[in-house]
Amino acid sequence: MEVIATSVADARLAQNNGAGRIELISGIGDGGVTPSLGLIEQVLAAVTIPVHVMLRPHAQTFCYDEDDVRTMLTDIRSIRRLRPAGIVVGALTADGLVDTTVMERLLVEAEGMSVTFHRAIDEVKDQEQALLTLGRYASIRRVLTSGGKPNVLDSVETIKRLDGICKEQMMTLLAGSGLRVESLAAFLSATGVSEVHLGTGVRVDSSPWKPLDPAKLRAAAEIIANFSNS
Secondary structure, eight states: OEEEESSHHHHHHHHHTTOSEEEEOBOGGGTOBOOOHHHHHHHHHHOOSOEEEEOOSOSSOSOOOHHHHHHHHHHHHHHHHHOOSEEEEOOBOTTSSBOHHHHHHHHHHTTTSEEEEOGGGGGSSOHHHHHHHHTTOTTEEEEEEOTTSSSGGGOHHHHHHHHHHHHHTTOEEEEESSOOHHHHHHHHHHHOOSEEEESGGGBGGGOTTSOBOHHHHHHHHHHHHHHHHO
């Protein structure tokens, strides 16, 4: 169970209530952008579970120009010194393909960190082909996807198919976007995915502007534990 955190308080709540990993971001209302170095440092000091840091210079697009790439490379160098478990990143070309040129530059700089390719995958022309492309890179361990839909609950069959491709490519599919405690068990049962990504669904009033809800976190963790043990 990966949980989005936007603050030190979020990170502590996530760890103390069953999260297995944190995705640390800023700009939750914009889908997540790179958090400050100060926030990264303080979160890493506050928790012991793995922290994966969003690397996204802005929320305008997943197609990056040279200035964007230089910014991302500089951020990676700074983030790497703080020693998080991984980063969350993605880059696309204007025609809807994985931008391998940009990704390869970023992956070289991120050497030693686990990499999750984020929901840029939901904007590609062909998700299956994109997964085959990502599978060529050993450091890309996970792909976060909603199956190409705004809500992952509308992509159950797609998620099952993509999960199989990820397994063949030695990657883990991380399913997210729209998952809530009420729908989690049915989704896990229908898809068989091994990892889920939870955001507003485990926040107070399901609002991105409110803190994580400990009761929802514990309920989600219990559901996942039951599936893991079955």
